[in-house]
Amino acid sequence: MQLVRRHSALFALVAAGLLWGLTVPLSKVALDWLPGGWLTVVRFAAAAPLLALVSRRDLRRAFTPKILFAGAIGYGVVVILQNAGIHATSVSHAALIIGAVPALVALISAATGKGSAGPLAWVGFALALAGVGIVAGGGGGGATLGGDALMLASSVVSATFVVVQSQLLRGQNPIAMTAVQMFAGALAGVPNAIVEGVPAAPASLAPVAALLALILAGTLLPFALFAWGQSRVAPQLAGAFLNLEPLVGAATGALAFGDPFGPVQLLGGLVILSGIALSTAPKRKPVALAVTDRRHEGRTHRTHPVRSAARRDASHLPHTEGPRGGSYVSSSNPPPSH
Structure with a gap:
């Protein structure tokens, strides 16, 4: 039964990582219409009620100050910083820096005593991070140092949120908790949206379609799947699957934005998958010998x-x-x- 649970959790984390890979290119298109604050508010305000409806029986238990505060930071602040970074830099650079999150999760977990990883897992983290560098190393047009700095700040806060989230999930319905935190994330984006002012009408249907896809495939499904999977595994193990995001993001960026994706990026993808395989391998338990x-x-x-x-x-x-x-x-x- 425990093996089945683990496999189900890993499957959910894989699906979340793949779907999250669409967020950078979809956000890039949607930002042509909505500024970063408005995109954060609309994205989470549209997704939260659907999750709340599914998990309505457990919503009251999830409404706690700690969960709301974590959602405001881990969803609202992270995505506001991310939107600003995506708008100011290239898709490839954004994907590369997001790929640092799993390694940051492992480091923060080890530093705070909330998790540990064996030597093989650390080799996997290093390999996956190296693979991310290979995939997005070709760069792309429009990259800026300021945009990269915003993406890095978003990644650090996101990694901290992943570590804290593993503690908050205990005893909670992951879907209900995700709904509450998305609601808090939407509220966190309101002040920024007010400063930005009311956005104009979209110039075409492309950003509207990108926004709808971002709400469904880039928010609703992956956040719920990741919360469900994370509630059943250690934080550094869940964080390892975030390496799939830059892989999919770079591939989508190559198709939609003309970023380079050839044999070098393909090699980087294989390195990422190898790193994930090493970092997610279960630890060997010592065999107890009878006296x-x-x-x-x-x-x-x-x-x-x-x-x-x-x-x-x-x-x-x-x-x-x-x-x-x-x-x-x-x-x-x-x-x-x-």
Whole structure:
């Protein structure tokens, strides 16, 4: 059952990463009509009610100050910065810098003690990041240092949000929590939208179509899928799948904006996939060996008296599902966080 849960979570994270790869090119087109603040407000205000309708039974529990604040920062501020960066730089540069998020998630998780990764996983993070550099290394027209700096700021805040989100998701319906946080993200974009003023009518249908696709395929589905998958795995594992975003973004940018995508970018894509495979491989658990005592010619099993007593004392206690789908014996102390 745990293996099925893990595979379902990984599938959801893969789908989220692929769909999120469309956000940079779709946002680039939509920004020709709506400024960054308005795009943030419309994007989340349109998606939140649909998720709220699906998860309406658990909405009240998700309305907490911590969840609302995290949504305002992790959704509103992140996307406002991202929109400003996408508008000021090229699609390829934007995709490249977003690709730094998984490595930042792993670093922040390790620094704050909220997660750990083995040597193989760190090799995977490094490979995936190197692959992102290969994919978007060709650059593209319209890149600026200021736009790249805004994208980097967005990536740092986004990585911090991924780490914090794993704690907030415990005991919550991921879809309901996503709806609440999108609502908070939309509110966070209102002051910026007021400063920008009322946008003019679109010059063509292209930005309108891009906005609709951004709401559905770039917001509604991937945020819900990622929240659901993240609630079942460690934060650094969930963050690894964000490497798919720059891969898809660079490929879409090549088709829609003429950014280079040839053998070098294809090689980078293979490196990204290899890095994800390494970073998502489950850790090997040490094999517990039975303690035996050789006496004379036979082999007699020796039982540890203290451990046996502890097992007898704990046998009557209820077992509760843990944060990763396992179980722990209920006691006055909570199970350790992973």
